[in-house]
Amino acid sequence: xxxxxxxxxxxxxxxxxxxxxxxxxxxxxxxxxxxxxxxxxxxxxxxxxxxxxxxxxxxxxxxxxxxxxxxxxxxxxxxxxxxxxxxxxxxxxxxxxxxxxxxxxxxxxxxxxxxxxxxxxxxxxxxxxxxxxxxxxxxxxxxxxxxxxxxxxxxxxxxxxxxxxxxxxxxxxxxxxxxxxxxxxxxxxxxxxxxxxxxx
Numbered sequence: 001x002x003x004x005x006x007x008x009x010x011x012x013x014x015x016x017x018x019x020x021x022x023x024x025x026x027x028x029x030x031x032x033x034x035x036x037x038x039x040x041x042x043x044x045x046x047x048x049x050x051x052x053x054x055x056x057x058x059x060x061x062x063x064x065x066x067x068x069x070x071x072x073x074x075x076x077x078x079x080x081x082x083x084x085x086x087x088x089x090x091x092x093x094x095x096x097x098x099x100x101x102x103x104x105x106x107x108x109x110x111x112x113x114x115x116x117x118x119x120x121x122x123x124x125x126x127x128x129x130x131x132x133x134x135x136x137x138x139x140x141x142x143x144x145x146x147x148x149x150x151x152x153x154x155x156x157x158x159x160x161x162x163x164x165x166x167x168x169x170x171x172x173x174x175x176x177x178x179x180x181x182x183x184x185x186x187x188x189x190x191x192x193x194x195x196x197x198x199x200x
Contacts, residue, residue: 037161044158 027033046055067089074088087093128134151159
């Protein structure tokens with residue numbers, strides 16, 4: 001009974017997380033999506049200039065600096081106000097983050113299925129089970145050599161993030177421009193009224 005409740009609770013948290021990810025991708029909350037995508041874009045640009053180890057180390061140092069500073073600030077605040085609120089991150093420290101055996105086996109099964117499918121398909125293509133499919137694959141690989149000569153993997157990731165973001169941004173800006181035109185119309189009316197009153 002307890003195991004069933006735990007699985008149901010974790011499945012609902014998974015669906016909640018999945019819904020939040022979809023909200024981010026569809027830009028339902030523009031500020032939140034903008035913050036996430038600009039952070040990812042900054043990370044990708046950082047990876048073009050620095051090694052993965054350096055970027056990871058700097059991110060860890062930034063996170064540690066923020067959490068240590070907040071912890072010291074709250075401790076000093078508690079000492080000055082003579083309160084006993086406890087650890088500022090207590091709720092997060094007590095949160096259960098371990099994966100259950102069921103979740104691990106479910107994800108491992110999915111990874112195993114994708115890996116086996118991919119290996120079978122690659123074997124079929126490389127060992128020329130179907131000549132036409134192998135030739136199509138060869139042409140695709142030949143085209144990818146030109147793409148690889150022009151772009152590296154990080155550049156493609158950056159383009160993959162910037163292009164959809166550009167279309168979403170244009171969608172929101174077009175709505176803002178329509179609203180801005182209406183505001184400009186009312187501002188023009190106010191200016192004419194003020195000018196007519198001041199002119200008298």
